[in-house]
Amino acid sequence: MNLLSVLLIDDNESQLEVLAGFIQKLGFRVATANSGESGTCYLQNNYIDLVITDFKMPGINGIQVLEQVKAINPDIEVMLITAFGTIEDSVEAMKKGAWDYLSKPIDLEELKIKLHKLANYKNLQKENAILQARIDNKFPTTKMVYKSRAMDEVMNLVARVCDSNVSVLITGESGTGKEMIARAIHHSSLRANHPFIPVNCAAIPESLFESEFFGHEKGAFTGSIKRRLGHFEVSDKGTLFLDEVADIPLNFQVKLLRAIQEKEFQRLGSSQFIQIDTRIISATNQNIEKLVKQGRFRSDLFFRLNVIPVVIPPLRDRKEDIHLLAEYFIEKYRKINNRSIESISKEALDKLTKYHFPGNVRELENLIERAVILSRNTHIQKEDIAISDSDLPVFSTSTRLEERVEELEKQLIQKTLKKTGGNKTAAAKILGISERVIRYKIKKYNI
Ligand SMILES: Nc1ncnc2c1ncn2[C@@H]1O[C@H](COP(=O)(O)OP(=O)(O)OP(=O)(O)O)[C@@H](O)[C@H]1O
Ligand SMILES: [Mg+2]
Incomplete structure (x- = not known):
């Protein structure tokens, strides 16, 4: 207690x-x-x-x-x-x-x-x-938080595909909200009262794909002591969410395509065909078109899955969403942790806005959760946001090439010096410039 x-x-x-x-x-x-x-x-x-x-x-x-x-x-x-x-x-x-x-x-x-x-x-x-x-986490259907034009367009498209049964392929960097969108589609579709079955294809050992998806009869193979229903059967009338779809091995891709096309499959160890009515939504953070070109993903399956492509832009390309999302997560974690944080200071928000968020919304959520727990103020301060200065670009908003190049140069030299513990000779070597040049630049940029 x-x-x-x-x-x-x-x-x-x-x-x-x-x-x-x-x-x-x-x-x-x-x-x-x-x-x-x-x-x-x-x-x-x-x-x-x-x-x-x-x-x-x-x-x-x-x-x-x-x-x-x-x-x-x-x-x-x-x-x-x-x-x-x-x-x-x-x-x-x-x-x-x-x-x-x-x-x-x-x-x-x-x-x-x-x-x-x-x-x-x-x-x-x-x-x-x-x-x-x-x-809320399990069924985050009503909680897509955004205000950017880019997300508006995404959600608009999502709203239009909900009621149909077409396959949707959601792509976007890690943490952009792919699974959330998949759930949102399911929960606003006519299938909402039937199951939504998420399957992480990256987590299934290659030898188990068939039994995971199609299920098996008792005694179908050593160790199958009782009948087990596969993902297809369980998601009948509902939605099957193929997460990390690019990780499905080639040899199973053929069988998956067949089941989707024919709308039927057989359990392992059974000759009986079972009809299914399942909607497929898939997601990946990989460049699946490139995988198709390289022959690592079947093009016929790709076309089947990618009837409607939904592309979620990374958070750094829709910075307008950061403030709203931050407030939303503050409220969420304030309640959970029983804190009296009300909001976020302008400086802290500025820091977030400058950051490039490789982990997208998930990373923002983690940063805010941490800040809510650690902050001693009613407003989250700059120091409460666990982003180190070296991860923040020193970019101005200048559009002049020369200025931007200089900023980049300065940043690179700073980072390299940090790596070498301030050793200029070593840094110059890494950067492929002479010691004289690095000294000059250090002085010029006031590093
Ligand atoms: N627009 C949003 N509004 C509110 N929460 C969001 C939003 N986008 C993402 N999130 C939150 O960010 C986290 C990551 O979302 P989600 O799991 O859907 O991302 P993902 O794209 O599937 O990530 P990954 O590629 O790592 O699997 C979740 O906690 C989710 O609730
Ligand atoms: Mg996901």
């Missing part, structure tokens, strides 16, 4: 000490403040689950603390300590969103029960958020 972190606010020093000691003994983390002002100030920079505050204090009172806490982060719970007999105060506090109240004199046993109850609740809340995120 996760233990709560508690902030205790009370102007009465001796009561503050007693309560803090007691709560600490229960195993919770405690911070203390002797006024509402210093308490809410502490909250701006520290993560807290629960605020316990006295009602009557000089300066801002308990209700005002409650209001300010909820304004800072509505997920923080507040418990008010009210004087004996002032039931109206407690009612007002509860109405304004307090989690609970304690009346003086404080019954420590009661406090203990209330704290444990809240801890349980908070844990449950977190588990639910994780579960929800897993479901």
